[in-house]
Amino acid sequence: MAAVVKVWIDEGCITCDACEDTFPEVFHVTDDTCFIRAEARVDGGYDENRDSKSAVTSEFAAQLEIIEEAADECPVDVIIIAVETEGGEAEPAEESAAEAEEAAPAVVEVAEAAAAAEPAATEPAAAASGGLEELMQGERDLLLLIGSQSGKAAPTYGLAPRIKMMDDIAIGDLVGVRRVIIICSTWGEGDMPDTAEDLWQAANSSAAPKLPGTSFGVCSLGDTAYEFYCQSGKDWDGWFEKAGATRLLDRIDCDLDYEETSPPWIAEALAHVAAVDEAGNFHADALDDLRALAGPEERSRVAAGAAFDIPQLTQAERQATVKVFRYDPVTGESGHDVWQCALPAHMSVLEVLRLLKGTQDGSLTFRDGAPDDPTTGLLVNGRLVLPGRVSISQFARGDEGALNLRIDPLPAYDVIRDLAVDHDSYQRHLAASRPWFRGATRDGAQLDQGVMGMMDAPTAANLHAAQDIASNQLLHSASDTVPHNREYIGPAVLSRLWNRSQDPRISDAGRAALLAVIQGADGVKAEADISSVNRQGRMGAVASANLYAAKRATLQEQHFTGRHGAHVWFFTQTVKLSGTLNETVLAGGTLKMGMLRNLYRGILPRMLLGFTRTGGPIMRDKQSFLIGAGIPASIGKMPKLVNSPVEDHHEVVALYNAMDGRF
Structure with a gap:
C-alpha cells in the first residue's frame, strides 16, 4: 500500500x-x-x-x-x-x-x-474509464480562480469554465466544486495579492471547509529576485492539500517569463481536470485521448509563446577519440579511459556520455538531466560547458579534421565519482552570503490588479541582462582562484550579489548587507584573476563585468587601503616614476620600499642579467637560463623576491597576465 x-x-x-x-x-x-x-x-x-x-x-x-x-x-x-x-x-x-x-x-x-480530516490521496486514483463519451456526460464545471486566457481553451476539453477573482468568491463556495485551477501571484515579501487576502484569511479560519471531492492544480507567479519566490502559490497548494483535495499535477512556479513557461503546464492541467468525472473520480487512462482531442491546432494555440520545436539537424559520422576522466572513491584510483568510435557530429556531449554508459561501461558516472540543467556542467577540452547544449562538432579541428574529446569533471569541486562532482561548496557560499532581496519602500502605481512598483524599461533590461547566467555552478568553477582558496565565495555568488546590490528596489540596509559580503576578506578582493572568468564565453563576459565593477567600487570605498589597494596604488606610482614596465617592477613595485628599490637598484641589474621582457635582444632572455643553471627555481620564471607580498604562485601568474600578455 x-x-x-x-x-x-x-x-x-x-x-x-x-x-x-x-x-x-x-x-x-x-x-x-x-x-x-x-x-x-x-x-x-x-x-x-x-x-x-x-x-x-x-x-x-x-x-x-x-x-x-x-x-x-x-x-x-x-x-x-x-x-x-x-x-x-x-x-x-x-x-x-x-x-x-x-x-x-x-x-x-x-x-x-x-x-x-477527510483523507487526501497523494496520487489521483485512476478510475475505470467508460470512454470519452461517458466521461463528458454530467457536470463539467471548471473553476478558474484569478482568471487566465486559458479559459478560452477549456471548452475544447468539454469543460464549462467559470473565471472568478478571489475577492469574488467565498471560501464556502468551494464545497462541491470538482475541478479548480488556481493561478496566483505573490506580492512583496511573500504576501497574497490584495484580491486574495480576504479569501486566504477565511481559508485559515476555523470555519474553513474540507474539500475531499475536489481536484486541483496550482500555477504560481513570482519573481526570483525576491526571497519568498512564488510563496502565495505554494501556500494555496499546501492549503488545498490539507483540506483533503486531490492534487492532479505538480505545481508550476513561474518567473517573469511566465508567458513562455506557463502555456505547456496549462494545456496539461486542462487535460487532467477534464479527466475528472462528475463524481470526482480521476480517469488516468483518458489523458491521451483528451490530449489528442485538442488537436494539433489547439495545442499550438494553447502553447503560444512556448519554446518552438527545434528542428532535427544531422551531420555525418566522424571518427572520434573520447577520453573520459574516471575516479573510484573506494580505491582512490583515477585516470582516463579512452574510446575510439564513430559518432554523428551533431551528437551532444551529453548524448555521447549516455551512449558510452549504455553500451560500453554501465559504471560511468555523471550528472544527467535536461540540456539546460545547470548542474550537469563539465570541462570539455578545457572549456566549461553544459554538455547537453554543445555538439561534439564544435570541438573538431576543421570540417574533416580529427575529433578529440577530453572530458573532465568541473574544477573547484570535490569529485564524487568519475565526472560527478559535489556542488556543496557553491551552495554553502550562496547560503552564507544571505542573498535574498530586501525591498525598500518606494512609489508605485495603482493598477487593476493592485499597487505595483514601477521601473523604467532600460533599467529592468540591464538588471536582467547582468544576471543572465546559464549555470551558476558552472560559473563558480570558472575562476582560477577557487581551487586554491576554498573560503573565496566565488564569481557566481559575487556576480549575483553585486547585481542585486545595484537594483534600485533594494533597501539601504539590504544593500549594505550585500556590499559587506562583497567587500569582505573572502569577497571580490580574494579573486586573483578576473580574466580567467572573462575567458568563459558570454557567461564569463557578463560575470566579469560585474566583478570588475564590484572590485572597482570596493577599492574606491576602502580608499585603496590593504594589500590590494597597495598593489594598485604603489604599482601605478612606480610605473609613473620609472617609465618602465617589466616583471621586476611588477613583482617588486607593490610596497613603498619595493618601489624605491626598483627605482635605484632593481631595474638595471635585472635588465643586464636578462630577467626582463621589455623588447631587448633575444640573447638577453637566454642569459637567465645560463645564470640559473642548476637552480630549477630560476628556470623559465623570475627568481623569488624577498619583499614580494604575494603568497601563492597563481596570484603571481594572475598579476603577470594582467600586466604583460607575453608572459
Whole structure:
C-alpha cells in the first residue's frame, strides 16, 4: 500500500549537523535550527515543517530508511517522522523502541489530525474509464480562480469554465466544486495579492471547509529576485492539500517569463481536470485521448509563446577519440579511459556520455538531466560547458579534421565519482552570503490588479541582462582562484550579489548587507584573476563585468587601503616614476620600499642579467637560463623576491597576465 512520509523538526534543535551530514538532500542546518529543504517537500516550503507537516516528495519517501538513519543520528531526538497510508492512518516510521516511544505523542497527534480530516490521496486514483463519451456526460464545471486566457481553451476539453477573482468568491463556495485551477501571484515579501487576502484569511479560519471531492492544480507567479519566490502559490497548494483535495499535477512556479513557461503546464492541467468525472473520480487512462482531442491546432494555440520545436539537424559520422576522466572513491584510483568510435557530429556531449554508459561501461558516472540543467556542467577540452547544449562538432579541428574529446569533471569541486562532482561548496557560499532581496519602500502605481512598483524599461533590461547566467555552478568553477582558496565565495555568488546590490528596489540596509559580503576578506578582493572568468564565453563576459565593477567600487570605498589597494596604488606610482614596465617592477613595485628599490637598484641589474621582457635582444632572455643553471627555481620564471607580498604562485601568474600578455 502506498504511503505518505512526513518529517518535521520539533523544538530543541541544537544545530549539530548530524542530520544534514547523513541526508543533506532533505535536511539543512541553519544558525538557529534545522529546516526541511524545499525540493524535498510537496508544498515547496522551507522551514522546520512543524506547522504545515507537509509530506516529502515520492522520490524522498522511497528513501525512508535514510531519513530514519538521520533521525537516529540526532542527539536530542527532535526529528519526527510519520507515515500515513492511503487510507489516512498514520503510523510511526520504523525506529528503535526507545525513539519510537519518545516520538509517539507527535505521531499520535498527526494521526488524530488525519482522522479528523477527510483523507487526501497523494496520487489521483485512476478510475475505470467508460470512454470519452461517458466521461463528458454530467457536470463539467471548471473553476478558474484569478482568471487566465486559458479559459478560452477549456471548452475544447468539454469543460464549462467559470473565471472568478478571489475577492469574488467565498471560501464556502468551494464545497462541491470538482475541478479548480488556481493561478496566483505573490506580492512583496511573500504576501497574497490584495484580491486574495480576504479569501486566504477565511481559508485559515476555523470555519474553513474540507474539500475531499475536489481536484486541483496550482500555477504560481513570482519573481526570483525576491526571497519568498512564488510563496502565495505554494501556500494555496499546501492549503488545498490539507483540506483533503486531490492534487492532479505538480505545481508550476513561474518567473517573469511566465508567458513562455506557463502555456505547456496549462494545456496539461486542462487535460487532467477534464479527466475528472462528475463524481470526482480521476480517469488516468483518458489523458491521451483528451490530449489528442485538442488537436494539433489547439495545442499550438494553447502553447503560444512556448519554446518552438527545434528542428532535427544531422551531420555525418566522424571518427572520434573520447577520453573520459574516471575516479573510484573506494580505491582512490583515477585516470582516463579512452574510446575510439564513430559518432554523428551533431551528437551532444551529453548524448555521447549516455551512449558510452549504455553500451560500453554501465559504471560511468555523471550528472544527467535536461540540456539546460545547470548542474550537469563539465570541462570539455578545457572549456566549461553544459554538455547537453554543445555538439561534439564544435570541438573538431576543421570540417574533416580529427575529433578529440577530453572530458573532465568541473574544477573547484570535490569529485564524487568519475565526472560527478559535489556542488556543496557553491551552495554553502550562496547560503552564507544571505542573498535574498530586501525591498525598500518606494512609489508605485495603482493598477487593476493592485499597487505595483514601477521601473523604467532600460533599467529592468540591464538588471536582467547582468544576471543572465546559464549555470551558476558552472560559473563558480570558472575562476582560477577557487581551487586554491576554498573560503573565496566565488564569481557566481559575487556576480549575483553585486547585481542585486545595484537594483534600485533594494533597501539601504539590504544593500549594505550585500556590499559587506562583497567587500569582505573572502569577497571580490580574494579573486586573483578576473580574466580567467572573462575567458568563459558570454557567461564569463557578463560575470566579469560585474566583478570588475564590484572590485572597482570596493577599492574606491576602502580608499585603496590593504594589500590590494597597495598593489594598485604603489604599482601605478612606480610605473609613473620609472617609465618602465617589466616583471621586476611588477613583482617588486607593490610596497613603498619595493618601489624605491626598483627605482635605484632593481631595474638595471635585472635588465643586464636578462630577467626582463621589455623588447631587448633575444640573447638577453637566454642569459637567465645560463645564470640559473642548476637552480630549477630560476628556470623559465623570475627568481623569488624577498619583499614580494604575494603568497601563492597563481596570484603571481594572475598579476603577470594582467600586466604583460607575453608572459
